[in-house]
Amino acid sequence: MENLITRYRNVTILVVVLFAQVLGLAIQVKRTSENESTRLIRVWTNDAISPLEKGTVLLHMSVRDLWNNYVNLRGVRQENKQLREQIQQLRIEQARLNEDATQAHRLQSLLGFKEQYISRTVAAQVIGTSGSEQSRSVYIDKGSRDGLKQDMAVITGDGVVGKVLRVFSGTSQVLLIDDQTSGVGAILEKSRLQGVLRGTANGDVVLEKVMSDEPVQPGDRVLTSGGDQIFPKGLPVGTVTRVSPGAELFYKIDVKPSADLGRLEEVLVVTEVEDRAPSVADSGPPMRAADILAARLPTVPDKPATDPAKPGTNAPTAAATPSTSPAPSHVAGTTSAPGAPTPSLSTTHAAGTTSAPGPQNSAGNNPAYPTAQLKSSGNPNPPKPVKPAGTQTDLSTTSSVPKPPKTATSQPETAMPSPEEAQPTPAQEQGPPQ
């Protein structure tokens, strides 16, 4: 026997080593929870390799920054101009969205809904991959020292990337959504059908377990549903590319991820998600019945405060008149707190309401719009304009908005409506200017 083992020594060692590995593999597969028995070797490998990766990434970033910031500045002026124009467009869009959000918050607070807010994120740099075709995961340069924990959501500006799978002291492993062991609770934006987003063996992403109750079209957006308790609800995941009938009553939907998972550089790790109900205070003060009544009754107009010595001062004065109404501030897209002075009221309204097909109340008015009218008519003698420091900034910002539609351009600079204008004419009562 001894002679036999000596003769086949190499084969015996091979069999023993293979058997040990197969046994170890079987034990790992059997355990469902995170396997601490293999953690040590993973930590060693990570500690050996990540400094090299971090150093290379740092070097690359330095060279790139040097090139971008000091050497290659061609076209920056043109790009700057384009970005400014884009900012103006986004301001208008933001005003519209703020109005919709305010309305939604108001309704949600009435219904007692709770929303999830991403309250804290940690920016991280992708430093490496798993180096395997089958395993779709990446390593980032932030770890437990930076407050990262297992199962935290990882996102980019484009959409969901994955979740933190393993955390080391200075690095973390992120499981991408296109790995076949990942799963994300997802919902189709249009039909609100829910399903589970999974990766496949060849790196595609499919949405499974979607009931074929309603039609799903290629191009429909897929969002996180929040049902997995990892990803906050409403984050973009991808777009439907193909719909085919799956098993039983389910669709099989191919999804193209929003984030470019093959070329990730910087990501955000969601370290804190807050559950809170949107407060009514966020969406402006409640209107009293007396205010509503006052708005509908005719009022005595004030004399226009014109100063012959300073012609043309009326309009800017009115424009700069601080209002205590917080409602228009969000419409204008500014971040001023409720109660903060909000200059150039009607201009911002015009920008917001003309582009906003927002919900209207029973009178046909946009709910945010009459608030401003009520405030100005309810207080026919507004306080003397005392320009706060920020007012001028806001004014200049507002004046730089590109020409709004007709209603706004008809009264340039005369932001605050005069009492006559504040009177709700029958036409105004039908709704805001379209």
Add this chain to the structure above:
Amino acid sequence: VPITYTSNEQIEVYRFSLPAAIIIPLLALAIQAFVPRWLPFFNIVDLPFLVVVFFALARRSQVAGLLTGSAIGLLQDSLTNYPLGLYGISNTVVGYGASSLGVKLDVENAGSRFLVTLFFYVVHEFIYFLIARGLVRLDLHWSWWHELGSALANALVAVALFAFLDRFKQRA
């Protein structure tokens, strides 16, 4: 292609310094993990596998070959999100097989290295596929075209890589 059967007297056995034996596999792992971030198609090249084949062919010791394959394979596994052992087992078999072949064949020239790498890459992928499907229950699909293409790419890289790594060989 000059793959020739050689007598044991003609076979030269090489060894490597300790720093080279440690740094080369680690560097291969680091490059394998790092480069696909910039070049996603680099994933088809398996540098740790190539290092296993190179060490096994140069040392011509079956035990050293299988132990080197096992160690590098387990390190490679530890970078993935799957259980340890998938690359470990396949690289162990490759290390043993390559060192066994190295004893019998002259594998010092580019042609034989190309063919040996081509053959063992397919063996490596097949073992990986079997374990992943059978033990870990991963949903993998076998595609001959993909595997042969990858094997060809790895064999080409191997010819250049082995020529570079020859500099670290020391005659035993």
